[in-house]
Amino acid sequence: MYSRSPSIYRDGISDNEFPLPRIWFINKDKSNLIQYQPDCFLFNWRKLPGAEIYPRYSVISKLFENSHQIFASFVKENELGNIKYQECELTYINHITKGNGWDKPSDIGRVLKDLKWTNKKSRFLPEPHTLQWNSAFLLPEDFGRLNISAKHGLRQHDKCPVLIIEITAKGLGGDLGLERVSEWFNIAHEWIVQAFADITCPEIQKEIWQRLDNK
Numbered sequence: 538m539y540s541r542s543p544s545i546y547r548d549g550i551s552d553n554e555f556p557l558p559r560i561w562f563i564n565k566d567k568s569n570l571i572q573y574q575p576d577c578f579l580f581n582w583r584k585l586p587g588a589e590i591y592p593r594y595s596v597i598s599k600l601f602e603n604s605h606q607i608f609a610s611f612v613k614e615n616e617l618g619n620i621k622y623q624e625c626e627l628t629y630i631n632h633i634t635k636g637n638g639w640d641k642p643s644d645i646g647r648v649l650k651d652l653k654w655t656n657k658k659s660r661f662l663p664e665p666h667t668l669q670w671n672s673a674f675l676l677p678e679d680f681g682r683l684n685i686s687a688k689h690g691l692r693q694h695d696k697c698p699v700l701i702i703e704i705t706a707k708g709l710g711g712d713l714g715l716e717r718v719s720e721w722f723n724i725a726h727e728w729i730v731q732a733f734a735d736i737t738c739p740e741i742q743k744e745i746w747q748r749l750d751n752k
Contacts, residue, residue, distance in 0.1 A: 638741040681708010
């Protein structure tokens with residue numbers, strides 16, 4: 538029904554930066570992707586055809602921590618400088634396929650309760666061919682911003698129409714320690730989960746997604 542793709546640390550290496558712009562590391566089943574460039578370390582989980590269950594945040598965060606520890610050990614052993622945590626980012630991408638609560642762009646109100654397209658014969662405009670929505674919210678304790686976007690698109694592997702809801706938390710600049718970074722990710726995760734539940738209609742949560750909790 539939907540896929541989620543967390544999560545991101547951004548690291549700046551102070552000295553001896555790698556000359557390559559970006560390197561990819563992909564696991565055997567291609568569901569986990571690590572991307573590295575001189576100012577960025579990213580860990581992504583990707584939903585692939587046939588993978589019906591996505592791992593919980595606790596599983597993804599542990600995979601990320603293990604991968605990041607390997608990277609940090611490599612940096613230290615090769616005397617490449619100190620890792621400085623300048624910005625953190627956590628992103629969830631949700632693909633809601635056509636037929637799961639919506640059939641056309643004007644049905645947006647069935648999924649996102651704050652949006653609505655009113656169909657009236659007296660209107661000049663026909664039904665929209667596609668829709669796009671963007672909003673930003675402040676995170677608590679000066680932790681940054683939460684950005685939410687929604688748009689229609691096609692799923693890559695089968696061209697199925699999907700409503701793409703992307704929720705990104707970004708912030709907490711400055712020279713940070715790992716403890717502070719971990720705290721930021723926990724707050725960002727909670728805000729993303731609660732935000733998704735807050736913007737989507739209770740009916741589709743229960744009837745289509747059979748939601749039992751908000752984790």
